[in-house]
Each structure stands twice: as structure tokens, then as C-alpha cells.
Amino acid sequence: MYYLGLDLGSLSCDAVLIDEQGDIVAAAVVPTGARNLEAIERAKAEVLSAAGIGADAVRATVSTGYGRDRVADRLAAVTEITCHARGILALRADTRVLIDIGGQDSKVIRIDSQGRVEDFAMNDKCAAGTGRFLEAMARALQVDIEQLSDLDHGAMQNITLSSMCTVFAESEVVSLIADGTAVNEIVKGLNRSIASRTASLVKRVCPDLNGYPVAMSGGVAHNNGVVRALGEVLQCEVTVPDRPDAIGALGAALIARDKSR
Amino acid sequence: MTTVPPLSKIGFTCAYTPLPLIRAAGFAPYRVLPLGDAPDQAGQWLHDNLCPHVKRILDRAIVDDLPALAGMVIVNSCDTMRRLADAWQRIRPDDRLFLMDLPTTAEERAVAYFTTEMERLAAALSDWGAAAFGDDDLLAGIRTYNEIASLFEQARNRLATRQIPMAGVRLQELYNQAATLPWNETLTNLQAFVDELAATPPSHDKVPIFLFGNVLPDPQAFQLLEESGAHIVSDDLCTGSRLFHPIDTQAAASPYHAIAAAMFTKPPCARTFDPQRPARLAENLLDRAQHYRAQGVIGYTLKFCDPYLARLPMIQQKLQQARMPLLLLEGDLSPGTMGQQRTRIEAFIEMLR
Incomplete structure (x- = not known):
């Protein structure tokens, strides 16, 4: 039998199908769009098709997001x-601090050696420093969001963006462009802003990292520049598992399996 | 059959209001709760970055979403309440308003001062049409008040081991009733709730949680907490347990002194400071959370409440030392604010399971 985890986020709907051993059989990430029920069906259909099984082979589904x-x-x-x-316990069992930055929120989770949540912190209501924030900045810089990942290469200055409000930061970016500031410098400044905001969340749940292994999940973990900036601010290595955007759905699938036993 | 005419109402806004005195003067205390659909207009009179509790009360006053009031008592418990009194007088110049001073520190001279403030209030109530009343009337008011306080305490003690659906919602509705309706109605409904709890077998399906903060009167907020898997065993809220706390008349020099002493010995709001025990608020929260066998504590504070912002680090430290898990939430009393907190609440409950 198989177990399905569905993570319905603000930007994407992620599905992960696992078998009895907990191995990933199929995974899919589809845009959520305006009609989330359709996104659920599409993500589900994709993993079932990829696995070559029917819906009746799925013993249990757990949803998250x-x-x-x-x-x-x-x-x-x-x-x-x-x-x-x-989810991270299954992929990187030694993780004690997990940073998850998704489409509209960011979270820091402190985990014990059994994968249990010891403490967590979430950003406030606004989407500053999340996927939506990066989308807006990519738009202002007229680049694809995927390109942002390594656009900070070669930046030498330490530009600071004074506002983390998405609206004000966007106008600040426009001003920097108008001033002739190089794109890589602006991108590095953006990455550092996100990193320092996230670091304050990390400090809330883990005031002293003290060598704790830190990992990152969520769609923003695909952005190498943000991961690098986080490592610099936190002064530690931040590891990123394969398919970081599917960690929530993987965790949901594993919980579906655990609850069914 | 004769019908007893309803008592005239005296409005109030703070848990430090001496309710037995208002009752002894022949009035019914009516708390102006920050509930209802009054449009958000308080920003015309007070700065937008002010306590949402006070702003919602002012919104109600602006659109006259109030019953007929024989007078209004505002306790000068914090700077924002003081500003409320100013704005109230501007918006409703014909209302009788009494601004009552409340010392910041819990000590004997504060009790003496508050006793004189109550005597001043008693004179104002006489001016507002109170029938002549004496110490015996005040003692009778205290007795009824204590009966309500005792029933609430019984309910909370039973909730520590008994879970019935939406118990927290119902308890909050009773707190709101006790603050706004005649006390005889409250006594009847509260007794029925306590009896129902007594007849309920012990159960532990949900996670027992102690709730603290300043103002959270909306039963829907408690519904969200319960739907998230929390069972609120007790609380330390201005709109909850802090309004009715037993008054001991035995050792006091007068009923006035007894009420004043109770104000400074009851679990404190963050605006009250005990110079002998600076950590009293935090210690009290921890003691009570443990007494009611809570597995975790949820703190809900309103934005821009400086007294609570100042106390939170000590509360966090005290609970952390005792390994009592804590979730802090901040809101503004607007509909949906608690809904936005849903993931945090559910995750906290999942963490404790």
C-alpha cells in the first residue's frame, strides 16, 4: 500500500507518495493558483500517474499547509x-534546527533527536522575506525568480535594504536601480535582508546554535544566494535536502503511514 | 405578582473597578466589552497605535452601541484608559463620568489611597441617584460578588479534570454575562454550569492549556482554541478570572478597605507592580498553570499594550525555567485575528500531544 502527503501552500501544492518503507515513490509540485481544489487534484493525479497506481492503492492521506x-x-x-x-527527520536525521521559508510565511523549528517539535517560531502576518517577497523583487529587477539564485555572485559591497516591507523594499530596489547600483549588489542586499530577518526567528527558538545542525526546506531553499546569506549570518553550514519544497508533503505522507499502523 | 424594575446600569471598562460598591449603591455594573460590530472610528479621537481594547470601547461609545447608563466609571489603570476618559468626555459630554485613580504598586499605602478613591466614588454614585447605602449594603454586595467568584472558581477547578464540548466557550460566555447582566441571572446560569461539570466524568481528550493575557472576551476565540485541540483549564485575563476574585472582609478595617486590599492581592494585571515581589505576575501564572494541571501556556496580548510587553520577558524566563511550554500570540481584537493564529495554536497543541 501507499501513503499520500499533500501540502497545499499559498504558491504551490506539493504531493508526495511513499511506500510502506517510507521511500518516495513519486512527488509533484504544481502551482496553487486561484482554485486550490483543482491544484490538489492535479498534484494527486500527477503522483498517481508517475507511480502507475490507482487512487485505491493509497491507504491514507494526510494534508498540511x-x-x-x-x-x-x-x-x-x-x-x-x-x-x-x-519530513526532515527522514532525510537528515541529525537536523536540530529547520528553517522553512515558503510562499507566504517563514518558520524556524527546533527538533529533538526523535523528530519531535521542541519549539517553533513563525513570521508575523506580513510576507516579508518569503517567496512572495522574492517574487516581487525579481519582478522589480526584471529577472526570473530562478535567476535570482546566483545573481549575487561577485558582489563586493554590503548594501542594506532598510525596509523589509515588500511594497517599500520594492520601491527601494527601484531606487537602487535608478542610482545605477549593480544587480548583483542589490540581490546580495536582498539575500542579507532575508537572512537577518530569518536569523532573528532562529534566535527566538535557539538563542545559541552551539553546533546544532541546521537545515532548510521550502521553496526559497532553492535560492542558493539566500542559503549562503543565512550561513554567513548564522555562522554555520545550512544544508538543503533534495526537493526542499516537498519536505512538508513528505512529512505528511510519513505521518499518514505512522497513523495507519 | 410584582415585577422588580431593572436596576440602572453603571458602565465600566476595567477589572479593577469595585463592582460590589456599584451594586451596593443600587446600580447594576455593566462592562463595556470590546465586542460588537461598531465601525472602526476611534482613530478620529485617539492615535491609531493605541490599545485595541480601548479603541473598540470608544467605537461603541461613538455609535452609541450602549445601553442606557446612569454613569460611567473609568479606572485610571493605564495611560490608554486615561485617554479613553478624555475621549469619552469629548464624544459624550452629557454622560456622567467618574475617573478613578489606581496606584501602580501593590503595597499598603496603595490600599489606603484606593480606599479613599472608593469613598469618592461612593459620593459620586450618591450624586447619580443612588439610594442611601451603608456598610451593611456594601457587605451584602461583597457577599453576592464572592458567591459569583466562588462559583467561577469551582467551575475552573472542575475544568481541570473534566472536559465537556466547548467548555471554554461557555465559561467565557458566563464571564461576559457576569460583567454585563444582573448578578442573579449570572448566579443561576453559573450554578447550572458547575452542576453540569460535577456530573461529567473525568476525561482528558484535549490538551489542558492555561491562558493568560489582557483582554480576550470573544467566545469565538475560545471556540478556535478548542477546535485546535486545546482545553482551557483556567485563565488569567482581564475579561476572565481577574474580574471576580474573592474579597476577604474578616481582617479589614471596613468593607471599603476589604475591597481595596483585594484589588492589590488578587492576581495582578501587568499594569500593577509589586515592589516586594517583582516577579509576582510570572510566579502567579506558573503557580496557577501548575495548579490546574496545564500542559502548556498560551499568552494572548493585545498590540500596543506596554505593561504586558514589559512583563513578557520575565514570564518567558519563569516558564522556561519550569519547563512549561509557552506560545505567545498577539492580536488586535479584529475579527479573524485569532483565525490567522490558527496554525500556531494547532502546531503548539501537536507539539504537546
């Missing part, structure tokens, strides 16, 4: 915090 209650026929709805902790 902000739209977790929208998923029908679920065994349970579990928060992203618990799911991300469970």
Missing part, C-alpha cells in the same frame, strides 16, 4: 510545522 482543511478524504490535517519536522 494553509489549505489543509480543503483536502477531502484525508486521514488527518496536520500543521506544516509538525510535517516539516517529520
